[in-house]
Amino acid sequence: MFGTLKPQAPDKILALMGEFKADTRQGKIDLGVGVYKDPTGLTPVMRAVREAEKRIWDAETTKTYTTLIGEPGYLSGMSRMVLADALDTDRTAALSTVGGTGAIRQALELARIGNPDLTVHVSDPTWPNHVSILNFMGLPTATYRYFDDATRGGDFEGMKADLARARKGDLVLLHGCCHNPTGANLTLDQWRQVSEILDRTGAVPFVDLAYQGFGDGLDEDAAGTRLVVGNAPEALVAASCSKNFGIYRERAGVLLAKVADPAQRDLAQGTMSFLNRQTYSFPPDHGARIVMTILEDAALTADWKAELEEVRLGMLGLRQQLAAELRELTGSDRFDFLEHHRGMFSRLGATPAQVQKIKDENAIYMVGDSRLNIAGLNRDSVPILARAIVEAGV
Numbered sequence: 497m498f499g500t501l502k503p504q505a506p507d508k509i510l511a512l513m514g515e516f517k518a519d520t521r522q523g524k525i526d527l528g529v530g531v532y533k534d535p536t537g538l539t540p541v542m543r544a545v546r547e548a549e550k551r552i553w554d555a556e557t558t559k560t561y562t563t564l565i566g567e568p569g570y571l572s573g574m575s576r577m578v579l580a581d582a583l584d585t586d587r588t589a590a591l592s593t594v595g596g597t598g599a600i601r602q603a604l605e606l607a608r609i610g611n612p613d614l615t616v617h618v619s620d621p622t623w624p625n626h627v628s629i630l631n632f633m634g635l636p637t638a639t640y641r642y643f644d645d646a647t648r649g650g651d652f653e654g655m656k657a658d659l660a661r662a663r664k665g666d667l668v669l670l671h672g673c674c675h676n677p678t679g680a681n682l683t684l685d686q687w688r689q690v691s692e693i694l695d696r697t698g699a700v701p702f703v704d705l706a707y708q709g710f711g712d713g714l715d716e717d718a719a720g721t722r723l724v725v726g727n728a729p730e731a732l733v734a735a736s737c738s739k740n741f742g743i744y745r746e747r748a749g750v751l752l753a754k755v756a757d758p759a760q761r762d763l764a765q766g767t768m769s770f771l772n773r774q775t776y777s778f779p780p781d782h783g784a785r786i787v788m789t790i791l792e793d794a795a796l797t798a799d800w801k802a803e804l805e806e807v808r809l810g811m812l813g814l815r816q817q818l819a820a821e822l823r824e825l826t827g828s829d830r831f832d833f834l835e836h837h838r839g840m841f842s843r844l845g846a847t848p849a850q851v852q853k854i855k856d857e858n859a860i861y862m863v864g865d866s867r868l869n870i871a872g873l874n875r876d877s878v879p880i881l882a883r884a885i886v887e888a889g890v
């Protein structure tokens with residue numbers, strides 16, 4: 497049987513990580529993989545996470561199984577953090593998953609059981625793993641326009657026109673904030689218009705919220721999600737704790753499913769529990785327990801929020817510095833989009849040849865579509881990148 501296997505296309509971002517590691521040049525700069533790094537290049541364990549782990553270690557008396565859907569305190573804490581006033585507990589089922597990716601997968605499995613004929617609408621471009629998972633599952637997909645290559649801002653007119661073609665029961669996959677890979681985001685008024693289109697078409701919003709707290713703030717980054725989920729009769733949200741709690745390897749995520757009628761909640765919850773059982777049985781506990789411990793303790797929550805805010809403002813400062821350097825070097829404001837984008841990523845708009853040149857000549861690594869991870873920079877490397885961008889003729 498194994499002789500029939502075909503090589504899988506390598507994940508381009510993970511392949512780039514390997515290439516960077518093997519590069520022996522001094523001063524190489526990694527703007528590839530989507531992981532937050534502090535100015536020293538470290539992906540730190542957050543203070544509140546460390547403290548929560550100590551408390552768990554002291555208090556934990558057993559490692560026996562928890563429940564198939566995960567720890568109730570984690571689910572309620574995350575539901576409130578994501579949806580706040582838009583949370584309708586009678587109509588919302590929640591599931592602890594293996595990271596945000598696990599939540600995405602379970603959301604798609606759930607939606608497919610509910611509507612075997614659905615098409616999933618994804619932004620062009622989107623996180624490549626969205627497309628890969630959808631293709632692997634054999635789900636029909638459609639793309640909607642999202643990004644304007646000329647301005648490096650959103651193409652909202654294109655997006656609206658394409659979303660209007662969604663059918664009742666289709667899923668519309670939206671990035672809750674900090675769009676990956678472009679960095680261009682919807683305004684709240686645009687979210688409102690998207691919500692109206694969803695209402696008109698009967699398509700179901702499916703929000704991927706992987707960077708809450710990395711853009712404009714914890715509440716600000718969830719405002720669009722809350723708006724569409726609050727308005728929609730049915731909705732799905734896949735949230736990740738990887739970035740905002742910095743617990744990437746612990747694999748903590750949550751799937752929220754809003755149903756049309758409270759009478760359907762238990763059915764949805766039961767199906768979600770079944771999906772965990774069929775896939776990996778019990779979800780991992782450690783990351784979820786860290787998050788729960790933080791969210792259930794006011795002092796830990798305050799400290800976590802303060803550190804997350806430092807992280808967010810640090811990235812914003814780097815954006816502003818990079819835009820300023822490029823304004824200075826080019827004598828134009830054509831790179832100002834870098835400071836308008838939010839989150840870890842920006843699509844620079846360089847050609848693959850220019851991306852290659854920047855890598856070859858400066859040992860600066862970014863993804864082939866010219867997505868750069870702002871968090872891979874620091875005050876000293878920003879001017880080096882700015883110069884490389886100009887020299888490559890971007």
Ligand code: PMP
Pocket residue numbers: 530594595596597598623671676704706736737738744748749
């Ligand atoms: N969605 C998007 C858009 C992402 O960028 C990521 C992480 N790269 C995820 C979901 C999933 O993150 P994880 O599974 O690591 O929690």
